[in-house]
Structures are given as structure tokens and as C-alpha cells.
Amino acid sequence: MNNHSYPTPEIVEVCLLAGKLMMQNGAETYRVEDTMSRIALAYGIPESHSYVTPTGIFFAINNSEPAKLIRIVERTTDLHKVTEVNSISRKISTGNLSPRDAVKELSKIECGPLRYSNRVQLVAAALASGCFMIMFGGVWRDFPAAVLCGCIGFASVQYFHRLVRVKFFSEFSASFLIGLLAALLTIAGWGQMMDKIIIGSVMPLVPGLLITNAIRDLMAGHLVSGLSKGADACLTSFGIGAGVAVIITYM
Amino acid sequence: MLAQLFTSFIATAAFGILFHAPRRSLLQCGFVGMLGWLVYYSTTGSMGPVSANLLATVLIGIVSQGFARLYKMPVIIFSVAGIIPLVPGGMAYNAMRQFVQHNYPQALELAISTLMIAGAIAVGLVLSEVINQIFRSIRFRPHIKKQ
Numbered sequence: 001m002n003n004h005s006y007p008t009p010e011i012v013e014v015c016l017l018a019g020k021l022m023m024q025n026g027a028e029t030y031r032v033e034d035t036m037s038r039i040a041l042a043y044g045i046p047e048s049h050s051y052v053t054p055t056g057i058f059f060a061i062n063n064s065e066p067a068k069l070i071r072i073v074e075r076t077t078d079l080h081k082v083t084e085v086n087s088i089s090r091k092i093s094t095g096n097l098s099p100r101d102a103v104k105e106l107s108k109i110e111c112g113p114l115r116y117s118n119r120v121q122l123v124a125a126a127l128a129s130g131c132f133m134i135m136f137g138g139v140w141r142d143f144p145a146a147v148l149c150g151c152i153g154f155a156s157v158q159y160f161h162r163l164v165r166v167k168f169f170s171e172f173s174a175s176f177l178i179g180l181l182a183a184l185l186t187i188a189g190w191g192q193m194m195d196k197i198i199i200g201s202v203m204p205l206v207p208g209l210l211i212t213n214a215i216r217d218l219m220a221g222h223l224v225s226g227l228s229k230g231a232d233a234c235l236t237s238f239g240i241g242a243g244v245a246v247i248i249t250y251m
Numbered sequence: 252m253l254a255q256l257f258t259s260f261i262a263t264a265a266f267g268i269l270f271h272a273p274r275r276s277l278l279q280c281g282f283v284g285m286l287g288w289l290v291y292y293s294t295t296g297s298m299g300p301v302s303a304n305l306l307a308t309v310l311i312g313i314v315s316q317g318f319a320r321l322y323k324m325p326v327i328i329f330s331v332a333g334i335i336p337l338v339p340g341g342m343a344y345n346a347m348r349q350f351v352q353h354n355y356p357q358a359l360e361l362a363i364s365t366l367m368i369a370g371a372i373a374v375g376l377v378l379s380e381v382i383n384q385i386f387r388s389i390r391f392r393p394h395i396k397k398q
Contacts, residue, residue, distance in 0.1 A: 026331075028327065031325075031327070077269075078270070079270050079271055079327065079328050081271070082325060082327065082328075086325050115273070115274070116271060121268060121269055125265070125269060128262045130258075131259070131261045132262055132336075132341075134254060135255060135259055135288065202344055203341060204269060206340030206344050207340065208343070209331060209334075209338060211338065211339065211343060211369045212369050212376075214369075215369050215370050216373040219373060233343070237340075237344050237346070240347065241346070241348040241350065242347070245347075245348050245352055248352070249351075
């Protein structure tokens with residue numbers, strides 16, 4: 001371990017960038033804090049304070065230096081990026097990476113392409129929809145209908161999100177489309193249990209992970225991030241529920 | 252039963268793709284998810300959904316930690332994929348649907364079970380971490396004494 005051989009602003013920059021990347025891509029709050037303090041420790045700073053929320057990270061390392069803030073605007077789940085940041089933080093811990101190189105590598109991760117192309121993701125979402133329909137007690141006859149609905153739903157949520165950038169609206173319209181399609185398919189005789197088809201196809205959209213993460217954060221004492229993740233999850237499931245309910249009510 | 256195993260494997264691996272898990276971890280993700288769903292599916296009738304979820308999640312957490320050490324990847328990759336079949340997303344959506352349709356008693360019931368199940372899953376994950384830590388501290392103590 002090299003003691004204070006790097007200027008502190010550079011160290012803070014590395015910590016903040018690593019934290020931002022992890023939070024943006026779906027890491028848990030405690031893991032982000034842990035990684036940031038580990039990186040600081042590896043650069044010879046025994047004491048650091050971080051305050052991590054889903055929308056921003058504060059980080060301070062000395063009492064003499066002002067705390068810095070980084071804003072997080074958009075959150076997705078990209079576990080591959082979390083893994084890469086993890087391995088970089090491991091490299092820093094063993095002392096093989098200077099802050100300047102670390103920032104360079106982290107920025108490379110930030111701009112890196114998505115791991116799987118849109119087409120592969122679409123196929124995955126469609127398959128998952130069909131499989132979930134079976135798992136929740138559907139019949140194999142409905143499999144093609146669930147696959148089709150899941151595919152359309154996932155494609156439309158991505159399309160609408162690119163179009164308007166309002167999460168609630170894109171989820172509402174996607175689930176509206178899913179409900180409409182499921183109803184039409186059932187009327188046309190291609191599907192039997194409309195309810196199961198809808199539940200299976202909205203699974204790629206529903207925030208199940210977010211709900212669990214929120215409760216986990218609350219239990220760990222990260223009250224602010226727990227509540228905000230919970231609110232996010234409620235809003236999302238409200239959007240999806242409302243979209244489908246419109247169809248069911250007026251059918 | 253075979254259909255359940257097969258579909259839970261495919262669904263979990265597919266979710267691994269949606270979450271951009273590294274390609275070489277997809278099979279393991281599918282396996283963890285299948286294991287969790289198997290435990291949940293076979294115990295939910297006798298134990299009720301909350302305890303069944305707790306049991307399944309503890310098992311998922313322990314297996315994920317084993318995989319994480321084995322393949323040198325963060326635990327979150329395996330545990331997130333593994334709990335996907337269990338998380339009450341479908342139930343949360345159902346609760347919201349009942350709210351929107353003005354069936355308030357049923358909606359509240361569903362919302363509370365959603366919270367209970369999500370809590371059980373979160374407790375299960377934390378519990379598996381605690382078990383893992385106890386296990387590790389017992390196993391590594393002799394090495395520390397030697398130094």
C-alpha cells in the first residue's frame with residue numbers, strides 16, 4: 001500500500017465514478033459504499049464517508065477537503081458492468097492500478113456497448129414470458145400467445161421509452177398493448193386463459209427485483225434509498241396495473 | 252413437474268440475459284433459479300408461500316455464494332437471477348390491478364402479501380449471508396491462529 005502518493009482529487013474521482021457506475025447498473029447500496037471505501041483504503045486513505053442514494057452519491061475523504069457529489073439520472077440493470085467495476089476495484093486493492101488509469105478504465109466501461117443486442121434481449125423476454133405463463137399455472141396451448149405478447153410488450157416498452165423518456169408512460173402503454181393483444185388473441189381463439197397470458201407477458205416489465213432490493217435496503221438501515229426504491233417500484237407496478245386494467249374494464 | 256423445472260430454468264436464464272449477466276454465468280443462473288423454484292414449488296402447499304419463499308431464498312443465497320467464490324464473480328449475478336421466479340412481481344401487478352378496478356379489500360390483501368413475500372425474500376438473502384459468514388469464520392479460524 002502506498003501512503004498518500006496520489007493527489008486526493010484523483011482518488012475521489014475514481015471512487016465517485018466507480019460508485020456511480022455500480023449504482024446505475026443495479027448494485028445494492030451497501031456494496032457501492034463498501035467498494036468506494038475499499039478503493040479509498042487501497043490508495044492509502046483509511047477514513048472516508050459516503051452517502052449513497054439511488055439518485056446521487058456524496059463522498060468525502062478528509063475533513064479538510066470538501067465533499068463531492070455525483071448525480072445519477074438513469075438506472076438500469078446491467079450486471080456485466082457491475083462485474084467489471086468489481087474486478088477493477090479488486091485490481092486497485094492489490095495495488096496494480098493508479099487512479100488515472102483506473103478512471104480511464106472506468107470510463108471505458110461506462111461507454112461500453114450493451115452485452116447483448118436488442119434482438120437477443122427480445123428473444124429472451126419472449127421466452128421468459130412463455131415460461132412464466134407455464135410456471136404460474138397456464139397451459140401449453142397458450143405458449144405461443146404468451147411469447148407473442150411478451151415480445152410485443154418488451155419491444156414497445158423500449159420503443160416508448162426512447163420516444164418520450166417518461167418511465168411511467170412507457171410502462172403504461174406497453175402493458176396496455178399487452179392487455180389488448182392478449183384480449184384479441186383470446187377472442188380469436190388462439191389463447192385460452194387471458195389472465196395467465198397477461199401475467200406471463202408483463203413479468204419482464206414488473207419491478208420484482210426492485211421491491212426486494214428496497215426491503216433489503218430498509219433492513220440494512222439505508223432508509224432513504226430503501227424508501228425511494230420502494231416508491232419507484234410502486235409507481236412502476238401502478239403503471240403496469242393501470243395499463244392492463246383499462247383493457248379489462250372496457251372489454 | 253418436469254415442465255416446471257424446464258420452464259423455470261429457461262425463464263431464469265432468459266432473465267440473466269435481460270439483466271446483462273456475463274455469458275459464461277447464464278447456465279449457473281438458470282440452475283440457481285431452477286433450484287429455488289423447485290424448493291418453493293414443492294413446499295408452498297404445506298408451508299404457505301411466505302415460509303416457502305424464505306426457505307428457497309436461503310438456499311439460493313448459499314448456492315450463489317458458493318458459485319460466486321467458484322467462478323470469481325459477484326454474488327449478485329447469481330442471487331438476482333435465482334430469486335426472479337420467486338419475487339412477487341406478478342402479485343404486485345395483480346394488487347395494483349385490483350386497486351384500479353376498485354376492489355379495495357382484495358387489493359389490500361394482495362398488497363400486504365406482496366410485502367410479506369418480498370420481506371421473506373430479503374430476510375432469506377440476509378440470512379444466507381449470515382450463515383455464510385459464520386461458516387467462514389469457523390473454517391478460517393485455525394489459519395488465523397497459526398500466524
